[in-house]
Amino acid sequence: MTEYFKPIPYALWRKDKAAFAEALGTSFRETGFAVIAGHPVDQRTIDDNLRATKAFFAMPDIAKLAYDGKAGGGQRGYTAFATENAKGAAKADLKEFWHTGRHLPPKSPYRETMADTPSVGEIPDFDRATRALFDALDEMGRDLLRAIALHLELDEMWFEDRVEMGNSILRLLHYPPQENPPPEGTVRAGAHEDINVITLLLGAEEAGLEVKHRSGEWLAVNPPPGALVINCGDMLQRLTAGVLPSTTHRVVNPAPERAKFPRYSTPFFLHFNQDVVIEALPQCVAEGGTAQPPITAQDYLMERLREIGLVKA
Numbered sequence: 001m002t003e004y005f006k007p008i009p010y011a012l013w014r015k016d017k018a019a020f021a022e023a024l025g026t027s028f029r030e031t032g033f034a035v036i037a038g039h040p041v042d043q044r045t046i047d048d049n050l051r052a053t054k055a056f057f058a059m060p061d062i063a064k065l066a067y068d069g070k071a072g073g074g075q076r077g078y079t080a081f082a083t084e085n086a087k088g089a090a091k092a093d094l095k096e097f098w099h100t101g102r103h104l105p106p107k108s109p110y111r112e113t114m115a116d117t118p119s120v121g122e123i124p125d126f127d128r129a130t131r132a133l134f135d136a137l138d139e140m141g142r143d144l145l146r147a148i149a150l151h152l153e154l155d156e157m158w159f160e161d162r163v164e165m166g167n168s169i170l171r172l173l174h175y176p177p178q179e180n181p182p183p184e185g186t187v188r189a190g191a192h193e194d195i196n197v198i199t200l201l202l203g204a205e206e207a208g209l210e211v212k213h214r215s216g217e218w219l220a221v222n223p224p225p226g227a228l229v230i231n232c233g234d235m236l237q238r239l240t241a242g243v244l245p246s247t248t249h250r251v252v253n254p255a256p257e258r259a260k261f262p263r264y265s266t267p268f269f270l271h272f273n274q275d276v277v278i279e280a281l282p283q284c285v286a287e288g289g290t291a292q293p294p295i296t297a298q299d300y301l302m303e304r305l306r307e308i309g310l311v312k313a
């Protein structure tokens with residue numbers, strides 16, 4: 001049987017760039033996903049963020065709703081339980097979440113489309129801990145993009161100035177325990193694709209994440225402790241004319257013996273700068289990919305947010 005999601009050691013990137021790029025590219029082409037072992041994000045940064053996350057979601061609804069991000073399409077702050085739905089799905093997901101966005105300099109032109117993240121006064125370490133994890137994953141994401149660039153026969157730094165002010169988002173996710181069976185047909189996260197360039201996901205050790213292989217089979221992703229899951233989003237798929245697929249994935253409800261446990265996971269959605277034009281790479285078209293018309297990252301994001309119910313049409 002093919003061994004999917006075999007952890008790729010991050011240390012290989014330091015030792016042999018070509019070998020790492022090849023391993024990452026092969027995994028992405030096959031499943032749209034990869035698992036990275038020995039990632040460089042400091043455990044303390046992860047632990048502090050998780051502590052802040054748990055403290056936030058433990059607050060009463062009324063306190064959380066003071067940070068409601070609805071007016072801004074849920075791109076910053078809090079989105080309440082059962083609000084977001086997967087594209088085309090009738091039922092909302094059994095999750096609540098928080099979004100931290102990029103911290104922009106006061107005069108940045110990107111302020112027009114990228115809002116500030118609200119500060120959470122009730123939890124003294126919240127702003128610092130979430131910002132620290134945002135920055136660590138932003139840095140690691142840029143490093144991974146260098147490997148992806150090599151795989152795509154681009155200059156290693158090709159992505160660098162296209163993502164440095166990207167509208168990236170750190171999502172703190174809370175899937176509450178399911179002590180009573182949830183309503184028929186509802187799941188923790190319905191089948192969907194991510195909108196962005198790449199996603200770096202922490203916290204998928206608690207079971208539930210499944211990836212739809214092109215054979216139609218749902219594959220469970222069970223990263224070992226300390227590993228990080230990464231996947232291609234729609235923007236990378238569009239850039240590569242489908243050569244690197246943005247694979248459908250979901251989070252299924254827990255098995256009965258885990259139903260009393262919550263699930264906390266933390267995807268970092270790495271985005272392009274809003275004004276980047278996403279246009280199919282000729283080398284990907286040449287190898288059989290299907291090009292779509294060029295579109296700016298901002299226009300594409302708005303189109304997709306309408307589809308998932310975060311921005312009303």
Ligand SMILES: O=C(O)CCC(=O)C(=O)O
Binds near residue numbers: 201
């Ligand atoms: O919670 C997870 O493991 C995955 C979450 C996810 O796919 C998403 O929020 O886009």
Ligand SMILES: [Fe+2]
Binds near residue numbers: 192
């Ligand atoms: Fe996702």
